[in-house]
Amino acid sequence: MIQLDHLTYNYGQGIPIFQDFSWEAHDGEAWAILGPSGCGKTTLLYLLAGLRAPTAGKILIDGQPLERPRPHTGLILQDYGLLPWATVLQNAALGLRMRTFYGPDGKHAPKDFQPTENVNTWLERLGLTAQADKYPGQISGGQRQRTAIARTLVLEPDLLLMDEPFSSLDAPTREDLQNLTLELWAEQKLTLIVVTHAIEEAAILGQKILLLAPPPNTHPLVIENPEACTPLFREMPEYLDICRELRRRMEIG
Amino acid sequence: MKRRDLLLAVIALLMLWQVAAMLLRQPILPSPIAVAGVFWRELSSGELGEHFLVSLWRVLASTFLAILIAAPLGVILGQSQRLNNLLSPVIYLTYPIPKVVLVPIVLLFFGIGDLPKIVIIFLILFFQILVLVRDQAAAIRPELIQSVRSLGAGRRALFRYVYLPASVPAVLTALRLSVGTAVAVLYVAELFATQRGLGYYIYYSGSTLFDYAAMYAGIVALSMMGLGLYFIVDWLERRIAPWQFAR
Numbered sequence: 001m002i003q004l005d006h007l008t009y010n011y012g013q014g015i016p017i018f019q020d021f022s023w024e025a026h027d028g029e030a031w032a033i034l035g036p037s038g039c040g041k042t043t044l045l046y047l048l049a050g051l052r053a054p055t056a057g058k059i060l061i062d063g064q065p066l067e068r069p070r071p072h073t074g075l076i077l078q079d080y081g082l083l084p085w086a087t088v089l090q091n092a093a094l095g096l097r098m099r100t101f102y103g104p105d106g107k108h109a110p111k112d113f114q115p116t117e118n119v120n121t122w123l124e125r126l127g128l129t130a131q132a133d134k135y136p137g138q139i140s141g142g143q144r145q146r147t148a149i150a151r152t153l154v155l156e157p158d159l160l161l162m163d164e165p166f167s168s169l170d171a172p173t174r175e176d177l178q179n180l181t182l183e184l185w186a187e188q189k190l191t192l193i194v195v196t197h198a199i200e201e202a203a204i205l206g207q208k209i210l211l212l213a214p215p216p217n218t219h220p221l222v223i224e225n226p227e228a229c230t231p232l233f234r235e236m237p238e239y240l241d242i243c244r245e246l247r248r249r250m251e252i253g
Numbered sequence: 254m255k256r257r258d259l260l261l262a263v264i265a266l267l268m269l270w271q272v273a274a275m276l277l278r279q280p281i282l283p284s285p286i287a288v289a290g291v292f293w294r295e296l297s298s299g300e301l302g303e304h305f306l307v308s309l310w311r312v313l314a315s316t317f318l319a320i321l322i323a324a325p326l327g328v329i330l331g332q333s334q335r336l337n338n339l340l341s342p343v344i345y346l347t348y349p350i351p352k353v354v355l356v357p358i359v360l361l362f363f364g365i366g367d368l369p370k371i372v373i374i375f376l377i378l379f380f381q382i383l384v385l386v387r388d389q390a391a392a393i394r395p396e397l398i399q400s401v402r403s404l405g406a407g408r409r410a411l412f413r414y415v416y417l418p419a420s421v422p423a424v425l426t427a428l429r430l431s432v433g434t435a436v437a438v439l440y441v442a443e444l445f446a447t448q449r450g451l452g453y454y455i456y457y458s459g460s461t462l463f464d465y466a467a468m469y470a471g472i473v474a475l476s477m478m479g480l481g482l483y484f485i486v487d488w489l490e491r492r493i494a495p496w497q498f499a500r
Contacts, residue, residue: 046399049399049403050403051399051402051403069402069403069404069405071405073403074403075399075400075403076400077396077399077400078396079396080394080396080397080400081396081397081400082397082400083397083401083414083415083418084496085418085419085421085494085496086418086496094401094404094414095404095405097414098401098404098405098406098410098414099405101409101410101413101414102405102407102410107407108405108406108407108410109405134499135496135499137496137499138499148400151404155404
């Protein structure tokens with residue numbers, strides 16, 4: 001379970017992006033965080049990843065205060081997350097190498113870490129076997145994101161954070177990867193939190209949608225979208241309804 | 254570039270030299286065939302080889318020293334905005350100074366022998382590597398750093414898995430850019446306070462012995478060293494930075 005407990009965050013002396021903001025997400029939920037640019041959605045994701053520290057208040061994950069990146073949290077960014085000098089296989093294995101580098105210290109790697117996970121199984125699962133020896137510069141944007149997903153899932157996360165993961169991809173590839181994400185979410189029993197500025201993506205990926213407004217954000221505005229994550233949701237009238245509602249609320253915001 | 258084209262270029266240059274020598278018919282421009290003969294004679298007597306090795310040692314020692322010191326320093330400066338702000342005015346002012354003008358000073362301070370020559374080449378390579386590696390490290394996208402941190406990387410792993418590999422192409426580019434200058438400055442440095450090295454050999458053969466063929470043989474040897482070093486850097490780039498060529 002993720003809890004934001006009276007969280008305040010600001011850059012320098014400006015208006016706080018979050019002020020006394022409390023919110024929680026339960027295990028296995030699929031969340032989308034939606035809002036216009038500058039609303040602080042990426043900041044929130046970085047806070048949840050343990051890459052930024054709150055100005056005030058607390059972030060608790062499974063009851064533990066978050067102070068640094070947590071070994072069981074996976075993070076996937078829009079782009080530039082892969083090492084350009086490493087092949088697909090080496091990139092996918094990077095997290096494992098990192099864990100071997102530090103050993104199971106409970107800080108950089110889980111205490112019970114056993115270096116046995118098989119990267120190749122994940123490459124195969126994500127259809128990357130033929131790309132294994134190529135460099136990120138040689139493969140398509142969709143394949144790059146698949147590599148990033150493989151690299152994260154190899155580490156067996158329970159929480160997956162994604163920041164605009166598919167916004168630089170063309171529409172068919174984007175839908176394909178959205179479906180894949182939902183498939184993996186169900187299969188791996190992940191808690192999923194996706195940051196997006198696209199209403200359609202929030203509707204597809206979020207069973208619950210956290211709508212952020214221009215700062216300061218003080219209260220979470222949550223929209224329930226229980227039908228999301230079911231097959232063919234894109235074709236259902238509920239999909240259009242939720243898109244319409246999100247659009248309306250964003251215009252008010 | 255194809256090997257065959259390179260070979261053709263070598264042959265064309267040699268022919269040009271031969272024609273010029275035949276037209277001029279002066280001792281100050283011996284033909285390539287005459288120079289090749291002297292080159293072989295000097296090489297088998299061991300003299301040219303020894304000067305060559307002395308010069309090569311000076312270049313290699315200063316190159317390794319420069320990489321060893323400048324590359325990590327560049328990574329540190331590239332990572333730390335604060336340190337970089339502190340030091341960049343100093344680098345900005347000292348980087349463009351042609352290091353060859355420092356030769357007399359370095360000679361005064363370090364005397365005769367190998368050390369002053371190594372120091373002067375070191376200075377050239379040091380600044381070149383420092384600046385390129387620093388800029389490369391500073392240009393690494395924050396998204397990449399954050400992704401790798403989210404995989405569990407702390408400072409040490411970031412250095413090992415991100416900053417270090419990112420600086421490899423910068424070091425090689427720096428070497429590629431400065432290896433020619435390094436050999437040129439080596440020549441100048443070897444004109445003074447030494448009786449070993451190709452610079453000395455060329456100067457001594459030409460201006461004291463008036464053995465122009467030997468002077469040319471020395472020049473050929475020094476050129477071959479510069480060319481060889483350039484080829485090695487080229488080969489290393491393909492070998493240890495292959496992603497730059499994969500398309």
